[in-house]
Amino acid sequence: MQLASYINDLLFRYECVIIPGFGAFLTQYHSARIDKSTNTFTPPGKLVSFNRQLQTNDGLLANYIATLESCSYETSLQRIRNFTGNLSLQLSEGKTVTIKNIGDFVLNKEHTIQFTPSEVQNFYTASFGLTSFVSTSISREIHQKTVAALEEKAPLYISPEKRVARPYLKHAAIALIAVSAIGFGGLKLYEGSVQKHNFAEKQKANSLIENQIQEATFFIDNPLPSLNLTFTKKTGNYHIIAGAFRVKENAEKKISQLSLKGFEAAMIGVNKYGLHQVAYSSHENRLEALQTLRKIKTTNNKDAWLLVLDLNK
Structure with missing residues (x-):
């Protein structure tokens, strides 16, 4: 078949x-x-x-x-x-x-x-x-029991080391802490001064740019007239197809003919065969699309058909 x-x-x-x-x-x-x-x-x-x-x-x-x-x-x-x-x-x-x-x-x-x-x-x-x-199931509980059994058989012991009193190390550590504190304080003071300098320079640059913008004046001798364009955006995935044309001009001519008959006709793109598809209308509801298709087939074009296509993809 x-x-x-x-x-x-x-x-x-x-x-x-x-x-x-x-x-x-x-x-x-x-x-x-x-x-x-x-x-x-x-x-x-x-x-x-x-x-x-x-x-x-x-x-x-x-x-x-x-x-x-x-x-x-x-x-x-x-x-x-x-x-x-x-x-x-x-x-x-x-x-x-x-x-x-x-x-x-x-x-x-x-x-x-x-x-x-x-x-x-x-x-x-x-x-x-x-x-x-x-995939075979993973028996996590069995593995946990195995690890626990190994830990019981081979426990770890930590023995304290014997330390020899060395008083000079204590004084050296105190001196090192004092030097570090002084160095850290100096570093913080240096960072603070750098931040203040950078902030002041940034303020100067911003003021200079603002003054230049305020002083700039633009003159246009022949301004273009304003255009008001209205675009009709097709919504919905259900499109009632009136025809598919190899030549784009023929598709545009078909849209003009359908528009004169009162249809909201539009071109909805080119299919994989390179044909420009013209739709009577597009709908979001499938039942509404089928009802409109039945009416068009009865009164206008018996060869009209329904295309389900998401135009946003």
């Missing part, structure tokens, strides 16, 4: 991949885990789940297929219909359907689709190359 590899690709990039007429795969992040019973360390990843209720086409999978296979949007939709029809047929025959690296589907006694995710693939790109591993 070639479409399985396309779905795999999209799950690495998006949190929701809808298969029109069948359901949607959702990914949810989980942090690194430790199984204390088996001492197994598992890296961070994404858990894959399946939602049968999300079947409305958002254009993501169809446009991805059309781009990779250089075919029309309708052709890619037909391929998806064939794919979902084959899945439904196999499930109705009581077979277990496996989508490689994603999971298994089976139809239970209540004729409800049950999904079991595969643990082979980790769709969290930051954990690429990381695998689970088993």
